[in-house]
Amino acid sequence: xxxxxxxxxxxxxxxxxxxxxxxxxxxxxxxxxxxxxxxxxxxxxxxxxxxxxxxxxxxxxxxxxxxxxxxxxxxxxxxxxxxxxxxxxxxxxxxxxxxxxxxxxxxxxxxxxxxxxxxxxxxxxxxxxxxxxxxxxxxxxxxxxxxxxxxxxxxxxxxxxxxxxxxxxxxxxxxxxxxxxxxxxxxxxxxxxxxxxxxxxxxxxxxxxxxxxxxxxxxxxxxxxxxxxxxxxxxxxxxxxxxxxxxxxxxxxxxxxxxxxxxxxxxxxxxxxxxxxxxxxxxxxxxxxxxxxxxxxxxxxxxxxxxxxxxxxxxxxxxxxxxxxxxxxxxxxxxxxxxxxxxxxxxxxxxxxxxxxxxxxxxxxxxxxxxxxxxxxxxxxxxxxxxxxxxxxxxxxxxxxxxxxx
Amino acid sequence: xxxxxxxxxxxxxxxxxxxxxxxxxxxxxxxxxxxxxxxxxxxxxxxxxxxxxxxxxxxxxxxxxxxxxxxxxxxxxxxxxxxxxxxxxxxxxxxxxxxxxxxxxxxxxxxxxxxxxxxxxxxxxxxxxxxxxxxxxxxxxxxxxxxxxxxxxxxxxxxxxxxxxxxxxxxxxxxxxxxxxxxxxxxxxxxxxxxxxxxxxxxxxxxxxxxxxxxxxxxxxxxxxxxxxxxxxxxxxxxxxxxxxxxxxxxxxxxxxxxxxxxxxxxxxxxxxxxxxxxxxxxxxxxxxxxxxxxxxxxxxxxxxxxxxxxxxxxxxxxxxxxxxxxxxxxxxxxxxxxxxxxxxxxxxxxxxxxxxxxxxxxxxxxxxxxxxxxxxxxxxxxxxxxxxxxxxxxxxxxxxxxxxx
Numbered sequence: 001x002x003x004x005x006x007x008x009x010x011x012x013x014x015x016x017x018x019x020x021x022x023x024x025x026x027x028x029x030x031x032x033x034x035x036x037x038x039x040x041x042x043x044x045x046x047x048x049x050x051x052x053x054x055x056x057x058x059x060x061x062x063x064x065x066x067x068x069x070x071x072x073x074x075x076x077x078x079x080x081x082x083x084x085x086x087x088x089x090x091x092x093x094x095x096x097x098x099x100x101x102x103x104x105x106x107x108x109x110x111x112x113x114x115x116x117x118x119x120x121x122x123x124x125x126x127x128x129x130x131x132x133x134x135x136x137x138x139x140x141x142x143x144x145x146x147x148x149x150x151x152x153x154x155x156x157x158x159x160x161x162x163x164x165x166x167x168x169x170x171x172x173x174x175x176x177x178x179x180x181x182x183x184x185x186x187x188x189x190x191x192x193x194x195x196x197x198x199x200x201x202x203x204x205x206x207x208x209x210x211x212x213x214x215x216x217x218x219x220x221x222x223x224x225x226x227x228x229x230x231x232x233x234x235x236x237x238x239x240x241x242x243x244x245x246x247x248x249x250x251x252x253x254x255x256x257x258x259x260x261x262x263x264x265x266x267x268x269x270x271x272x273x274x275x276x277x278x279x280x281x282x283x284x285x286x287x288x289x290x291x292x293x294x295x296x297x298x299x300x301x302x303x304x305x306x307x308x309x310x311x312x313x314x315x316x317x318x319x320x321x322x323x324x325x326x327x328x329x330x331x332x333x334x335x336x337x338x339x340x341x342x343x344x345x346x347x348x349x350x351x352x353x354x355x356x357x358x359x360x361x362x363x364x365x366x367x368x369x370x371x372x373x374x375x376x377x378x379x380x381x382x383x384x385x386x387x388x389x390x391x392x393x394x395x396x397x398x399x400x401x402x403x404x405x406x
Numbered sequence: 407x408x409x410x411x412x413x414x415x416x417x418x419x420x421x422x423x424x425x426x427x428x429x430x431x432x433x434x435x436x437x438x439x440x441x442x443x444x445x446x447x448x449x450x451x452x453x454x455x456x457x458x459x460x461x462x463x464x465x466x467x468x469x470x471x472x473x474x475x476x477x478x479x480x481x482x483x484x485x486x487x488x489x490x491x492x493x494x495x496x497x498x499x500x501x502x503x504x505x506x507x508x509x510x511x512x513x514x515x516x517x518x519x520x521x522x523x524x525x526x527x528x529x530x531x532x533x534x535x536x537x538x539x540x541x542x543x544x545x546x547x548x549x550x551x552x553x554x555x556x557x558x559x560x561x562x563x564x565x566x567x568x569x570x571x572x573x574x575x576x577x578x579x580x581x582x583x584x585x586x587x588x589x590x591x592x593x594x595x596x597x598x599x600x601x602x603x604x605x606x607x608x609x610x611x612x613x614x615x616x617x618x619x620x621x622x623x624x625x626x627x628x629x630x631x632x633x634x635x636x637x638x639x640x641x642x643x644x645x646x647x648x649x650x651x652x653x654x655x656x657x658x659x660x661x662x663x664x665x666x667x668x669x670x671x672x673x674x675x676x677x678x679x680x681x682x683x684x685x686x687x688x689x690x691x692x693x694x695x696x697x698x699x700x701x702x703x704x705x706x707x708x709x710x711x712x713x714x715x716x717x718x719x720x721x722x723x724x725x726x727x728x729x730x731x732x733x734x735x736x737x738x739x740x741x742x743x744x745x746x747x748x749x750x751x752x753x754x755x756x757x758x759x760x761x762x763x764x765x766x767x768x769x770x771x772x773x774x775x776x777x778x779x780x781x782x783x784x785x786x787x788x789x790x791x792x793x794x795x796x797x798x799x800x801x802x803x804x805x806x807x808x809x810x811x812x
Contacts, residue, residue, distance in 0.1 A: 095785070096783050098784065173709070253761075253763070302729035303580070311727050323708035323714070373505035376505075378504060380501060
C-alpha cells in the first residue's frame with residue numbers, strides 16, 4: 001500500500017523525516033507523505049478530500065485516486081468504513097484532482113520544504129491546533145510551518161486580530177494598542193500578515209515580546225506580501241508562519257478566503273479592527289461566527305469608509321462592540337471570571353438627595369421651608385436628608401440657613 | 407367642588423381660556439386649573455400625584471390635599487373609584503406637596519404663561535403626545551407649550567436625537583447629517599435644546615425647514631440654556647418648545663432627568679449621537695429602552711471619550727449601531743417595508759468561477775489543462791466555467807489559450 005507516486009521509499013523517507021523533525025516508522029512516512037501530497041492536490045477546504053482521507057486514511061485515499069480504483073473496489077473500501085461518500089462525488093473530485101496527480105509536484109514541494117527548514121504538521125501532533133477539530137471535513141489535512149512549533153501550542157490562549165489592508169492611521173493605532181494590550185494579558189496574536197491591520201497586529205505583538213502566528217494563503221517558502229519579508233522573517237524567528245499549502249503554491253483569492261477559516265478556527269475569538277464594507281476580513285468574521293467563536297468589531301468614525309465593515313458586523317451580524325484590549329479579552333477570558341466582583345461605583349445618591357442638592361445654593365443660605373418648596377419634598381424629608389448630607393459634608397448649616405458645600 | 411386655592415372663578419376663568427386658546431366650560435376651567443396647579447405642586451414623574459389625579463380627577467385630587475380631607479373621607483373617595491393608593495403614601499405625599507400649596511404660586515405661573523402666550527395642554531387635547539400613554543402614572547399631568555400645537559401633532563413620526571453637551575466636531579457633523587437626513591425622510595426631530603448635540607439637532611432640522619420639538623427641564627418662559635435664546639426663539643416660531651413645569655420653574659438636575667422621559671416617550675425612537683461614559687443622554691436612552699422604544703447609538707472613534715457612552719449603549723444595552731439617517735429611519739419606519747425588496751447585490755460569482763478567475767492571467771494565455779492544475783478543478787469543470795465566463799465577458803479565448811478580461 002505504498003502509493004508514493006511510484007517514488008522509492010529511500011527517496012521519500014529521509015525527506016519526510018527531515019520535515020517531521022523526528023524518526024518515523026514506515027507507515028508514518030506513508031501517512032505523512034500522503035497528507036503532504038494531498039495539500040498539493042486538493043484545494044484548501046475540499047470536503048470530498050477531507051471525507052475520504054477521514055474514511056480510508058491519507059495513504060489509501062491517495063492510492064484510490066492515483067491508481068484509479070474501479071468503482072466496485074472503491075465502494076467496497078468506503079462501505080467497510082461506514083463512510084457516506086457517494087461514488088459519483090468521488091469520481092467528480094478525482095477529475096478535479098487529476099491535473100495535479102504528479103510525483104514531480106509532490107517531490108518539488110518536499111525538497112523546497114527541506115531547504116527552508118519547513119516542518120510538516122499532521123493531526124495528532126502536539127502542536128496541531130485543537131481548534132481545527134471544529135472544521136470537520138473542512139479541516140486542513142496537514143500544515144506547513146516555519147518557525148517555532150511551541151508557538152502553535154499557545155493557540156488555546158489566542159485572539160485573532162484582523163482587518164483591512166487599506167487601514168487608516170486610526171485603525172493602525174487601535175490595532176497597536178489592542179495587540180500590545182492582549183499580549184500583556186497573556187494572549188497569542190493570530191493574523192494573516194497582510195498590509196495594514198494584520199501587519200500592525202503582528203508587529204505590535206513582536207514589539208511587546210509576545211507570541212504571534214501568521215497564516216498564509218500560499219506556500220511558506222515565499223512570503224506574501226513580499227513587502228512583509230522582514231516582518232515575516234522576524235515572525236519565523238520568535239513565532240510561527242503557517243500554511244496548509246505546500247511550498248511553491250501561489251496565494252489566490254480562493255486560498256485567501258480559505259486561509260481565513262484557519263485564522264478563525266485556530267483562535268479563541270476574532271476581532272475585526274477596521275474593514276471596508278466588502279473587506280476580506282468580513283469573511284474571517286463569518287468563519288468565526290459559523291464556528292461559534294466569539295466575534296468582536298472595533299467601531300470607528302461613521303464618516304470613515306474603513307470602519308463601515310466593522311459597523312456592519314455589529315449591526316447585522318451581532319458582533320460585540322469592543323473598544324479596548326480589556327473588552328477584547330472579555331470575549332475569550334483566559335480564567336473564569338470568579339465571583340466577588342465589585343458592582344460598578346455609582347454616585348450613591350438617592351433621588352431625594354439629588355433633589356435637595358438642586359434646591360441648595362452654595363452662596364445664599366436657605367431655610368428648610370424654602371428648600372422644601374423648591375425641591376417639592378416634605379419638610380420632614382428635607383430635614384432628614386439635610387442631616388445625612390451634613391454628615392457626608394455635602395451641606396452646611398449656619399444661623400441663616402443651609403448652604404451647599406463646594 | 408371649586409378648589410382653586412380660594413380664588414374666584416372670575417379671576418381664574420379668563421386666564422385659563424387665554425392659555426387654552428378656546429372657550430371652556432366651568433368644569434373644564436376647574437380641571438385645567440387643577441392640572442396647571444398640579445404641575446407646580448408635584449415634581450415631574452410623581453407617581454402618587456399621577457395616581458390620585460387618575461382616580462379622582464385633577465380637581466377633586468387637588469381639593470383632597472388642599473383641604474386636608476380626613477383619612478376616612480379620602481379612603482371612601484378612593485375606594486369608590488377602585489384606586490389602590492395607600493392612604494399612608496398619600497399622607498407622605500401631601501407633606502411633600504404642602505410647601506407649594508399656595509394660590510399665589512399658581513396664579514403667578516398662569517399670569518406669566520398668559521404674558522408669554524404659552525398654551526396649556528391636557529390629556530385628550532388633539533396635540534397631546536400619544537406616546538405619553540406609555541408612561542402610565544408617570545405621565546405628565548399637563549404640558550406648557552410655546553409655539554405651534556400642530557408641530558406636536560407630527561410626533562407620531564418623530565425621532566429623538568440626543569447627546570452630550572461636550573460634543574466634538576465629529577459629533578456635531580454626524581448630528582447635522584442625521585437631522586437633515588431624517589427631516590428629508592419626513593421625520594420631526596425631538597431633542598432637549600442643550601448645547602452640543604441637542605442644539606445641532608434642532609438647528610439642522612430648522613435649516614432643512616423641518617419640524618422640531620424641544621422639551622425643557624424648566625418653565626418655557628425663560629429659555630435654558632440662555633445661550634440658546636435665539637435658537638429657542640426660532641423653534642417657537644416654526645416648531646414647539648414644551649415643558650411639564652409651569653412658568654417660573656428653574657431647571658434642576660432632577661427635572662433634567664425627568665424631562666428626558668418625555669423626549670423618549672414622545673418619539674418613535676431615540677438615537678444617541680455622542681455621549682461620554684456618564685452622559686445624561688444615557689438616561690434618555692434608558693427611558694427609551696424601558697418604554698420599549700427602539701434605541702440607536704452612533705459609534706465613533708474608540709479614542710474619543712465623547713463616543714464612549716455610545717459604545718457602552720451598543721455593548722451593554724443592546725442599542726442598535728446606526729451610522730446614517732437611513733439606518734436611523736429603519737429603527738422606526740414610517741411605512742411598513744412592503745415585500746418585493748431586492749436581495750442585496752452580491753458579486754454573483756460561484757466559488758468555481760472565483761477559482762478559475764484566480765488561475766487566469768490577463769497577459770499570458772493559458773491552456774485549459776494548465777488552468778485546471780492551477781485552480782484544482784477538473785478539466786470538464788474548467789471548460790464549462792470558462793464557457794460561462796466567456797459569455798459574461800470575464801474571459802477570452804485565443805489560439806494560444808485563455809486570458810482574463812480586464
